[in-house]
Amino acid sequence: MHTKRDFLGFSSLDAGKIIELFDYSLYIKNKRKESSSASGFLPLRDKTVAMIFSKPSLRTRVSFELGIHELGGYSITLDGQSIGLGTRESVEDIARLLARYNDAIVARLHEHAVIEGLAEHASIPVVNALTDLSHPCQVLADAFTLYEKSLWREGIKVVFVGDGNNVANSWIELAALLPFHFVLACPEGYTPNQELLNAAREKGISQIEIMHDPIEAVANADVLYTDVWTSMGREDEMAERLQIFKPFQINSALLAAAKPSAVVMHCMPAHRGQEISAEVMDGPQSIILDQAENRLHVQKALLVKLLNHEEYRKFHLTHRLLNAAKKIKA
Numbered sequence: 001m002h003t004k005r006d007f008l009g010f011s012s013l014d015a016g017k018i019i020e021l022f023d024y025s026l027y028i029k030n031k032r033k034e035s036s037s038a039s040g041f042l043p044l045r046d047k048t049v050a051m052i053f054s055k056p057s058l059r060t061r062v063s064f065e066l067g068i069h070e071l072g073g074y075s076i077t078l079d080g081q082s083i084g085l086g087t088r089e090s091v092e093d094i095a096r097l098l099a100r101y102n103d104a105i106v107a108r109l110h111e112h113a114v115i116e117g118l119a120e121h122a123s124i125p126v127v128n129a130l131t132d133l134s135h136p137c138q139v140l141a142d143a144f145t146l147y148e149k150s151l152w153r154e155g156i157k158v159v160f161v162g163d164g165n166n167v168a169n170s171w172i173e174l175a176a177l178l179p180f181h182f183v184l185a186c187p188e189g190y191t192p193n194q195e196l197l198n199a200a201r202e203k204g205i206s207q208i209e210i211m212h213d214p215i216e217a218v219a220n221a222d223v224l225y226t227d228v229w230t231s232m233g234r235e236d237e238m239a240e241r242l243q244i245f246k247p248f249q250i251n252s253a254l255l256a257a258a259k260p261s262a263v264v265m266h267c268m269p270a271h272r273g274q275e276i277s278a279e280v281m282d283g284p285q286s287i288i289l290d291q292a293e294n295r296l297h298v299q300k301a302l303l304v305k306l307l308n309h310e311e312y313r314k315f316h317l318t319h320r321l322l323n324a325a326k327k328i329k330a
């Protein structure tokens, strides 16, 4: 029986499935060096994906559109306001209607409950491309970036410096599945979603700390991570946030308080001089553009997993067989 697979957050995955997805992302990334049409690798051939954007985007939109095209599929990008999601038409009708035309929905929305509504009423997979609550595609690509650089090791300490926002929430969701040490250094009153935090702590897989002193937080850190101080939709708080978040900038002094080998990450868009200084953003420890590029590879892998599970399974079976054969030989 075909089961519909959504990707609204990390709860649909487990540690093993994440590693599988990373291995497939590596395969997809290497495969890109050959042209897909020349290699005949078009696992999304004849598939169409409807993308709804109710907030601005550069990376997410480009990486999804390009990724779908490279895998042989077709994408249609819709503006959330103009289709009137929940205003001109109900979320339920839009979900059902899009499922008649398309094979998947990718959506960037305000309220997380709306994407849950889409997933509930669409018979096709729904992917969270950012909501006020979470940004799992981003954090999947971030963790993959550390994995492919062989930086992901036991007890890796990731310190998110800034707002307890959607990206921080997704890191916390990830910490419920993969073991690492996650620290959020945020101003008082800018803590992450309490439910996600409680749930991740209850799992007991990772050490998760919320701190308010950035210098103390980054001690012995392997990764310093940041994001904008004002997320989309909260623009009216910008002036106040600019003042409150001032001590939470990733700059040379803060970086010097981490491990000398620490890398710096940012999901972008970035504001040099606010959450990150220009010298750190553009410095040798920054792996920010690698993260952004990896959105493409990881999302392509995710779409194959969701839309062509046979192809995805075939890869893993072959991979396992080859590994087993290698062990026998050794």
Ligand code: CP
Pocket: 056, 057, 058, 059, 060, 061, 130, 138, 267, 268, 269
């Ligand atoms: N990081 C990220 O999601 O970028 P966009 O908002 O430009 O898509």
Ligand code: NVA
Pocket: 130, 135, 165, 166, 167, 227, 228, 230, 231, 232, 267, 268, 269
């Ligand atoms: N926290 C940011 C992420 C942008 C990719 C926002 O929601 O605006």
